[in-house]
Every structure is written in C-alpha cells, then in structure tokens.
Amino acid sequence: MRLISLREHQTYECETPTAAVARAMKATKLVDTSLTLDGRLLLRSGSMVGAARIVAGDEHVELHVRPKIGIARLLWLLGYARDPRGWRTEPVGLTPDQDLVPAMAVAFATATSQALAPGVLQGYRTVEEALPLVRGRLREADQLRARPGLALPVEVRYDDYNPDVPENQILMSAVRRLRRLPGVPPATRNSLHRIAAALADVTPLTAGAPIPKTAPNRFNNRYQPALRLARLILAGQSIEHVHGSTLAAGFVFDLNTVFEDWLTTALRQAIETRYGETITGQHQMRLDHDRLLPLVRPDITWWNGQRCLAVVDAKYKTPGSTPPRDDIYQMLAYCTTLKLTRGHLIYASAGAEPVSYRLKGSGVHIVVHRLDLSTPFTELNEQINQIANVIASVEVASGVSAHTAGPDAAAKEGGYAS
Template identity: 30%
Template structure:
C-alpha cells in the first residue's frame, strides 16, 4: 500500500499507479484532486486543490492536509456549533488528529446534542391501500380499479420521524461507519447514535445535496445538518463486483472558510447588521441576469456591503482582477459603495485598498492569516468586523477610530 501525503495546492513527485487504481481515482476525486500524466505512461503526479482529507483506492492512500494546520481547520469547521459542544482535548487537536477523525468527532457530538431528547417529528403525506379508511378516500383511484375496493386507497398525513432532517443525519452516520479507518471509539459512538434513527428511511448522499431548509421547527438541528451537509459533500464510496471498495472523504477549505467568516462576522455584527449567505439578486431590472453574491451585509432589508471570502488567491494581479470582477459587478448593481475581499493566503498579496474607476466602488482586500493562535484570529476578526460596521453604519466616535484604522490605511 503506497501512501502519498500532500498539502493543499501542491504537487506530488511522480509515482507508479496501475490502470485500475488510476481509473478508480479518477472516478472518486474528479474536480477535487488532479491526476496529471507524466512522460512515463506508468507514472502520474497528483495536484491538490482546496479540498483536503483522505482517499483510499486499491494499493494507494492519498492524504491532503491544510497548510495552516489541523487545529485552525477544526476551528473553522466548528463555526455555528454552540459553545462548549466540543473541546480541544476531546478531538485531540494538539496531537495532530487525522482530518476525517476530527470531522467525525464534531459530527457525532452535534448529532448527539440535537437528538438526545428525541428525534424531530413531522407530517408526511402518504398514499397507500389499507384495510380501513384513513384520512381521505382516493375516489379517483377506486374508480380506475374498482376490483381493489377491498383495500381502498387512502391519502393521509402521518406524524413520523421519517422526515428529511432525520434521513440526512442517518445518511451521514452511515457514511462515517463505512469509512475503513474510523477509530474504534468513534465507530462505537456512531453505532450507538444510529440506533436512535430506527424508523428513518435509509438514503444516499446524492439525495441531500440541496440540504434541508432551516425553520423555527428544526432550528435546533441547524448545526448538525450543516456539518452533515459538509461531510456528505465530500464523501464518495464506490464498489464494483469482485473489487475492493474505494473511499474518499474530502472537505472543501474554500467552503469551510466562507462559512466560518460568515458565522464569525454575524456573531460580531448582530443585531445592527446581518450577514446573508448567497442571497439571490439580479443584475438587470427585468431579472434576466440572476446573481448570488457570496456574502452580503444587510442593514435591515437594505444591502450595505458585499463581501467575498477566499481561502487562497492564486496568481498575480491579472488573476486577481478576474477574481474580483464578479464581486465589483455585484457591488455596482446592488448598489453598495464598498466591496470587501477577505483572504487567508495569497501567492501575491493585493493592495489593501483600491478605488475602482468609473463606479467609485472602494475595494478592500484584507488578509486573515490562519497560521496564528486562536486569540490572534479572534482579534483579527474583531478588527474586520469593526471595519465592516464602520463601512455600513458610518464613522465611529473619535475615541474608537484607532482600532478600525488599524485594519486598512484609510476608512
């Protein structure tokens, strides 16, 4: 068994990979891990992207780790989980815990917290043939098949645990249990939790790609559903007759970083401002050019600032202009006077402040370095939140301007 270890956005040395393993690898990681050909047809290179985690195919294990370290990845991944849900000592941050193990620990604790007092129930409409009439008799079906009137078809609303929220959590648990290298303590925890979902229909990850809308009825499930959605997005398991299983469990750092920035800013800006994730707008008056900005800071019902969170900026200034062109177009169409680009890493860091010719939009580019202590990260987020507040609500009193001006040269 060969093991290849990469960091995000890096390339491996050439190594031999058989045709079967190469085909399985292509199937599992398309768009998440690049398999590059070399001059030797029997060897390949692997190029990692923003997806980190682990991939197992017959004869090969690939591990992709974040540049900033696992501790800060788990800090980002836990965005939105109630305080105290999971401590460092329980996940083992200090000991360099495996990414999949850490994600599994977060997910199990979140599911346990939201289902400890019982599963969410809801009404599902069912239509089936019964021995007694329940709900509404489906007269149209009786007319078509009168010989089946001994078991009349009925439509009724059933109060049940077999609702989309529970199906999604059960699916996430089952995918974790299929991971071959899951530690025994986590496997026992997942098995014990799976018992709670008796009566919930089994599903597959593709059934939950759209997620579950959060309402007042299921808001206590929100953290667990968010973590389950992120985990299911990166899970791929394939099986062919007569072959070993191949597994992939990958997490998109770009998605995690954006969610984390949104959650941290929301906690710091509420109730004066609200951070909306991917709201629907249109660039034209007739709504024929839809657009969904990454993040929009709202002042009541009015957009005040558009924000883009990027885990890594790749390339020089020409690449940056392509990166921010959509952001500036969104800012001009909303319209808002300020567009904010928050990034964790950049090959060529952009200028902290630019004025866009023609529209007058102010573009602020702020680094949020992840290779720092939790206290330093929190302090930097405080500064960015203060700048957002000033841009959206107006200048601060004289005594508070020093902290805000520390983020960019001029407010």
C-alpha cells in the same frame, strides 16, 4: 492497502503507481498529478481536503488530504456557517494532524452513541396507506378514486408513534455515508454498525433530497451535537469515479467554499447586528448593459433596499506582499457595476492592518484584509469585528445605513501599479 497522506497545498513525490491509479487520483480532484524527470509520480494538493479510496485490479490506494487549520477548526467553520448559535466552540478530542474522515467518523460515532444511550427518540408520524381495517381517519376521496365500489382494503390516515422521525433519519443517513468511506477506524466502524442496528426501523433520507430542519426542543436536545456533525457529513461532496475496472470513491470539502460560507455568516452576524440592512451571498449581476456577458456573483454584498453599500470577495489563499492582479481587476469590475467607490478583498492568511489601494482613473479604493483562521476564537472574533468596522465605516460616516454608529477604522493608504 497503500496510504498517501498530504496537507493542503503540499507537493509529494512517490513511486509511480499504474497509469489507471494515477488517472483516478487526478479524477478525485484532491491532487494534480505529473511525472518527474526520473519517472516518479508528483502529487500536488490544492484547496480540496478529504479522503478517497482507489481500486485498480490488485492495487489499492487510500489518498488523504488534511487542512492546515486542523480538523477541529474546519468542522467549526463548516458548522458555524450553517448554525452560528449551535457552534460556539470546536469539537473536542480532535488533533490537528488527524485525517478528515477518521476524525469526523470518531466524533460522530461518539456523539451519536451518547445521544442514543437513553433510548432512541420517537415521535408521531402521519401515515397514509391501505389497510384491511379502519384505523384513524378514512380518506374517502382516495378510496373512491382507487377502489370504487370496494369495501377493502381501506385508504386511511393515522398518526403512528415510532422512531422513524427526521432526527433519526438524519443520523441513519450519516451512518450509511460514513460506512462507505475510506479511512474509518475499525473500532469506529463497529460503533457505526451498532448505531445502524439501533436505528434499524428508520428510513434513510433519499439521496439528493433536502435535509429536514429539526428545531431544538426538550425532546431532541440530547441529539443536537450528533445532528450538527451529521449535517456536516451529509454536506460533504461524494467522489465517485469509475473508468473500466478502476474505481475511486471518497468524500471531500472545497476550502474555498468553506471559507466563503463561513465568512458570509460571520460578517452577517457582525454587520447586520451592529449596523443593520442585509448581507447577501452570491448576488447575481451582469457587467454589461446588453446582457451578453456571463453572470457574475460577488461572494458577499451589503444592501440597503436596492442600493448596494459594500462588496466583499473571500479568497482562501495567501496573496504575498500585494494582491494578485486578477483579484484587483475582478473587484474593480464589481465596484464599477455596483457604483461603489470601495471594495474589499479578504484573504485567509496572517497579516497586519488592512491596506487600501487607490486605482488610477476610477476613483475606486480596494481594501485588502488578512484574516488568520488559526487564531483563538476571541482573536478571530475581534478580527471579524475590525473588518466589519472598516466595511461599514464609509456608510456610517455618511449616515446612510447604520442603525448605530460604529468606531472609525480607516485603512492605511497604499498604491497599486497597473
């Protein structure tokens, strides 16, 4: 087994594998591939992180791409986007240079083993089936429809106390997915086998079906850390690529989507709590009156009924000294369509105060924010609050939307050359 490990947005040069393996690497979307002048393979990772196993004949390759922000911070971003109350801190015991799949597998196996140590959670589940005797309640309509004139078997409905409850179904589904992934350490794989044996009477979730909600209560509180990790594992995108005798399988997250989902939730918490109204993600709209152009979806919008108060686009990239022209043009289109004089671009990079660019001929200001995801939680939370203040400052000053006035955080003025 050959292991290739990269960080996001890294270039890596290696000995050229077979053409089939090179094609399968590119098909995983973890890397782009090209050849150097001397015939070596050049791999360029992007914003996709995860792991894939590629098998082509006798050649076996494991490809891992790690996030720069570290595994613990990535898991926190993923979890916070789904449940802000449940993810107050990062998972413990994870180091920044761990690969994604081993880290998730170790954390999940540890949390699940602890959850199951007092015993497997059980609960009542309503069962409908045909039995040779009456148990619970007779389903008369079903009996007459399925077996008119026959006494047995009997269509019944009853409550059965067993471990086949949603909490265990989620854990079992995560175990099954992890056991198929590359890079799980042998000791952790053994732990997953023991967990699967403990949950042998549990029905896994159907592939593609929504993950059931499981509200915390006094019975399942010990399951919550394991359930949070299980939901993240099930949320990851599976890789399945088959071309002839070449197979690529794995598990990835798109950091662009991770950052956008987390930022939507973080701004919703910061803005709705302090200023009110509604934060919406991926609002669909048209740029033209005749509805001929394709739909566009700004990442984040803030609404007071039918009136848009602010528009925000999340960018998981480092913009350089000034934002890329395409980002400016995109935000200008959003502001024009939504009748706004101010739009916000938020980049996942370290930087100074927000800068506002006044665009000629439109009256639109585009405010550029930089958000450092690697900072401690208190600083990251402060950055979010500062951005929320800048976004809300115009509406608060005009008295249109705020429930309570926030501090004035006017951005520095700059210029953008067309």
